[in-house]
Amino acid sequence: xxxxxxxxxxxxxxxxxxxxxxxxxxxxxxxxxxxxxxxxxxxxxxxxxxxxxxxxxxxxxxxxxxxxxxxxxxxxxxxxxxxxxxxxxxxxxxxxxxxxxxxxxxxxxxxxxxxxxxxxxxxxxxxxxxxxxxxxxxxxxxxxxxxxxxxxxxxxxxxxxxxxxxxxxxxxxxxxxxxx
Numbered sequence: 001x002x003x004x005x006x007x008x009x010x011x012x013x014x015x016x017x018x019x020x021x022x023x024x025x026x027x028x029x030x031x032x033x034x035x036x037x038x039x040x041x042x043x044x045x046x047x048x049x050x051x052x053x054x055x056x057x058x059x060x061x062x063x064x065x066x067x068x069x070x071x072x073x074x075x076x077x078x079x080x081x082x083x084x085x086x087x088x089x090x091x092x093x094x095x096x097x098x099x100x101x102x103x104x105x106x107x108x109x110x111x112x113x114x115x116x117x118x119x120x121x122x123x124x125x126x127x128x129x130x131x132x133x134x135x136x137x138x139x140x141x142x143x144x145x146x147x148x149x150x151x152x153x154x155x156x157x158x159x160x161x162x163x164x165x166x167x168x169x170x171x172x173x174x175x176x177x178x179x180x
Contacts, residue, residue: 005127012130016054027057035064045071047084053130062087076100080116080147084160119146 002010018026034040046065051058065072072087117125117137124146126137137144152160 008127012054018054023054027060030056031060031064034061043070045073047073047075050074077116078103082118082147082149084157116147118149120149120151 015023040046048058048062048065049055050062062072062074066087066089073084074087076083076085117129119125126135129135
């Protein structure tokens with residue numbers, strides 16, 4: 001049996017080697033599967049991710065969800081915490097992307113470049129990471145620790161999202177931040 005980490009790297013390499021036309025076909029196929037899924041159709045809110053590198057292009061799914069009146073939430077890593085950000089429209093999506101990039105740039109300029117992968121039970125972000133060869137995250141080092149994610153009910157997740165958005169909005173209104 002092939003180890004999950006080895007299989008994941010093999011699949012990522014295969015995905016990265018797809019031609020542009022073949023990738024577009026696969027993106028469209030996944031898009032159609034998602035928007036026609038009964039759970040997606042009946043959902044009032046969806047949790048998605050913004051694509052990176054050779055990952056599936058999620059922007060059309062985000063747009064479809066917004067166009068159909070769904071609440072759309074995206075993850076964002078802040079230090080060692082995973083926060084959720086509600087996307088209300090594509091302008092909001094752009095603000096989110098700019099804020100995420102800006103926050104990362106500020107951290108780098110401040111010398112904060114720590115690796116902070118998550119762990120949820122037996123799942124670890126490092127298993128899926130394309131940059132593990134250069135990351136230098138080593139669990140044997142005392143300063144390298146995982147961010148342990150705990151399962152949340154839908155109600156708990158939505159409460160945290162609301163609190164995070166309220167804090168972010170208050171910071172912007174009080175002049176604390178200029179990206180989102």
